[in-house]
Amino acid sequence: MKSFYVTTPIYYANSLPHFGHLYTTVVADCLKRHYGQRGFETCFLTGTDEHGLNIQRTAARLGRTPQEHVDYVVVEGKKFFAAFWLDEAHGGYDIWMRTSEAFHYEGAQEFWRRVAAQPTPKGRESIFKGFYEGWFCAPCGTYKTQDELSKPAGESDPPRCLIHELPVDRVSEESYFFRLSDYDEALLRLYEERPELVVPDARRNEVKSFVRGGLQDISISRLKSSVAWGIPVPGDPDHTIYIWFDALLNYITALGFGSERRRREVGAKVFEKFWPGVHLIGKDILRQHAVLWPAMLLAAGVEQPRAVVAHGMWLDPQGRKVSKTLGNMIDIELVRRHTSADVVRYVLLREKAFWQDGRLGYEIIFDRANSDLASGLGNLVSRTLTMIRRYFDGVVPSPDIPEGRRLAAKRAGVDSDALALSSSLELARDQFVQGVEGYEFNHALEALWAMIARVDKFISDVKPWELAKSEEQRETLGAVLYRSAETIRWLAVLLHPFMPESSLAIARQLGLADELEGSDPSQLKWGGLKQGTRIGEVAPLFPRIDKVKVMAEIEKELAEKEKGEQAGKSRNEQQAAPSGAHATQAAVPGAPTATDVKSAPPVQGATEAQAPPVTNTQAAQTQASAAQPEGVASFITIEDFAKVEMRVGEVLTAERVPKSDKLLRFTVDLGEAEPRQILAGIAEYYEPEKLVGRKVVVVSNLKPRKLRGFESQGMVLAASVGDEGRPVLATFTEDVPNGARLK
RNA sequence: UGCGGGAUAGCUCAGGCGGAAAGAGCAGCGGUCUCAUAAACCGAAGGUCGCGGGUUCAAAUCCCGCUCUCGCAACCA
Numbered sequence: 001m002k003s004f005y006v007t008t009p010i011y012y013a014n015s016l017p018h019f020g021h022l023y024t025t026v027v028a029d030c031l032k033r034h035y036g037q038r039g040f041e042t043c044f045l046t047g048t049d050e051h052g053l054n055i056q057r058t059a060a061r062l063g064r065t066p067q068e069h070v071d072y073v074v075v076e077g078k079k080f081f082a083a084f085w086l087d088e089a090h091g092g093y094d095i096w097m098r099t100s101e102a103f104h105y106e107g108a109q110e111f112w113r114r115v116a117a118q119p120t121p122k123g124r125e126s127i128f129k130g131f132y133e134g135w136f137c138a139p140c141g142t143y144k145t146q147d148e149l150s151k152p153a154g155e156s157d158p159p160r161c162l163i164h165e166l167p168v169d170r171v172s173e174e175s176y177f178f179r180l181s182d183y184d185e186a187l188l189r190l191y192e193e194r195p196e197l198v199v200p201d202a203r204r205n206e207v208k209s210f211v212r213g214g215l216q217d218i219s220i221s222r223l224k225s226s227v228a229w230g231i232p233v234p235g236d237p238d239h240t241i242y243i244w245f246d247a248l249l250n251y252i253t254a255l256g257f258g259s260e261r262r263r264r265e266v267g268a269k270v271f272e273k274f275w276p277g278v279h280l281i282g283k284d285i286l287r288q289h290a291v292l293w294p295a296m297l298l299a300a301g302v303e304q305p306r307a308v309v310a311h312g313m314w315l316d317p318q319g320r321k322v323s324k325t326l327g328n329m330i331d332i333e334l335v336r337r338h339t340s341a342d343v344v345r346y347v348l349l350r351e352k353a354f355w356q357d358g359r360l361g362y363e364i365i366f367d368r369a370n371s372d373l374a375s376g377l378g379n380l381v382s383r384t385l386t387m388i389r390r391y392f393d394g395v396v397p398s399p400d401i402p403e404g405r406r407l408a409a410k411r412a413g414v415d416s417d418a419l420a421l422s423s424s425l426e427l428a429r430d431q432f433v434q435g436v437e438g439y440e441f442n443h444a445l446e447a448l449w450a451m452i453a454r455v456d457k458f459i460s461d462v463k464p465w466e467l468a469k470s471e472e473q474r475e476t477l478g479a480v481l482y483r484s485a486e487t488i489r490w491l492a493v494l495l496h497p498f499m500p501e502s503s504l505a506i507a508r509q510l511g512l513a514d515e516l517e518g519s520d521p522s523q524l525k526w527g528g529l530k531q532g533t534r535i536g537e538v539a540p541l542f543p544r545i546d547k548v549k550v551m552a553e554i555e556k557e558l559a560e561k562e563k564g565e566q567a568g569k570s571r572n573e574q575q576a577a578p579s580g581a582h583a584t585q586a587a588v589p590g591a592p593t594a595t596d597v598k599s600a601p602p603v604q605g606a607t608e609a610q611a612p613p614v615t616n617t618q619a620a621q622t623q624a625s626a627a628q629p630e631g632v633a634s635f636i637t638i639e640d641f642a643k644v645e646m647r648v649g650e651v652l653t654a655e656r657v658p659k660s661d662k663l664l665r666f667t668v669d670l671g672e673a674e675p676r677q678i679l680a681g682i683a684e685y686y687e688p689e690k691l692v693g694r695k696v697v698v699v700s701n702l703k704p705r706k707l708r709g710f711e712s713q714g715m716v717l718a719a720s721v722g723d724e725g726r727p728v729l730a731t732f733t734e735d736v737p738n739g740a741r742l743k
Numbered sequence: 744u745g746c747g748g749g750a751u752a753g754c755u756c757a758g759g760c761g762g763a764a765a766g767a768g769c770a771g772c773g774g775u776c777u778c779a780u781a782a783a784c785c786g787a788a789g790g791u792c793g794c795g796g797g798u799u800c801a802a803a804u805c806c807c808g809c810u811c812u813c814g815c816a817a818c819c820a
Contacts, residue, residue, distance in 0.1 A: 286815095384779085457784065678820085
């Protein structure tokens, strides 16, 4: 039997899942059900990534153990998904994977051993010990990511910890590395040989050009003293396996890779049956899945995935990224309560081209639901069944028009057979199946909706209510209604993976047994609906949404929620908010992450594991600012200040740095023997020519640093204004000699 | 700055190996109908196919240049 294994990323259990995660999961669910209908043996995995510093810290902040915290997130997450028919009970995922499970520890360790036992394609050891270097905050006792650090005040100043407002140290610790750099050629060969490994093409090209640019070895462990919440490195329990080298493995450990325990649990052959699977991911975690993961599998000698499929992201109605700070995230659970799970599922799959980014907002959802579902599908079902009820007493009439009535039928514009309809239905069916196979769900659905329009038109053209007035057209009328009802049956079968509940409701209204799971959509044949079938009770499938009214209600509810959260915040009880730059972000770019509060781009890519995980910066900030006077960093002494040497300088020359859109290169006279070369990232806001001759303030004792190949021997001071941090140069209104020190 | 996309009706997008009067859905306008969830059906309206050149009998479609925009990278001390 053919098998189909589909996975979503496992979501980072730091925070509760949201609408972005829902999207990927709905897609996976839809695929699983579709292939299931077609007779594939299916397995659908989703779950949670439960290790790491983030979770360790969030749990600590909430006064829980990490295990308690992830248990909580899992329970809530399952509830959230269940409301959209994604759980086992509703025929959704088969496995909710959790990386904190014992079998995963075994599998991950086994994988590590296999990698360590094999040399790289270039003949070196795949895992080696080195030193991980990062910013370390002593009071916190941990490494910090860019997101957890304030922008450094001056050149070669260390950044500061956002919690303690203190400079952090550049520290290194022993760490294991995976020699990713040795896999570049093997990977490039793989992309050539198996182009379907990374789809769509645009993403594969992106990946290829990234790999061609050379790969860096990545740190795959942390000292247990830094990150305790994780899987011990085999044979070296002082180290913990780090992030991706743990998380990615879930896709195979869930099936029993490397763990006897798990194989007993799920069946010994499950891995062999399902393994090369399809990974659905958001384009934001493409690197990890299209570079690191294949390299890891090469290293361990495990078969590559069938495909890594990267979808686009949801944006707000204005096309902006969705983020908590902008407050433009949709509360999808709220939408569901005002509509239904199926409506949400349909809109998610219909509204956006899978590969591309798409926009979503409350009104977009309601408009789509009203036009496609209420006016389209729902109305067609309603008018058809109502007529069967009214004219045929609720019994499906015969599809046949007897010889003697064919002329009459012809006069009414009805062919004696349904060939025209049935053949275009077959075409639509094939387009639909092709669309689903190609992840073009919007096209798949469009093909079906073209059929709805066609039948609507057919009904309008032949006017069954007129036919009903003439006994001579009795059979014609029956045939017309049969054709409409049979089309609806097809729709119910085809749409079942998209709208499990509504499609069943349609089937029941048609008087069919609930046999949709077993009906192979690709094998649909005209005439499956039996004459004489007694139809069920007819009720609106998709009640029209009063947009104005519902919007008003939603706004009210959101406002109330906001209030609740404010209250929660002060008690420091709010659910863990921002997620890390991790698998969590699968579907919504920088969703609730502190990352997009400002500047610092999310650390991404195969090198991500080199940076410690992101944590709850917002909460951290809240705490920190509570302890400090508003707007004031922690105090420094006069001695601290004396360390900074600031001098007046005059810009002698200024020019753009080639191949850089932000950097200007200055030579500045500081009253010294030689003018200094200083770089500044203000090219977007200042014309270099206009700066020549200008007096500026320069931090003159910063450690020199190279930027774009030029050494910067100081830093020009500027105010940072507005959200985008527009620089405004500091200057003097009176004349000042070059080199004068600011005290 | 490098690489790769994109720029087509009010909105979201199709088309695009050169050859139809340039399409669809939604919104909007006019009409028909009453089986239906104020639904459906019909009709009209709506576009310099980013800008400028070129190739050709013929260009939204091919070539060159430009502008804007998005993604990835680099970069922002």
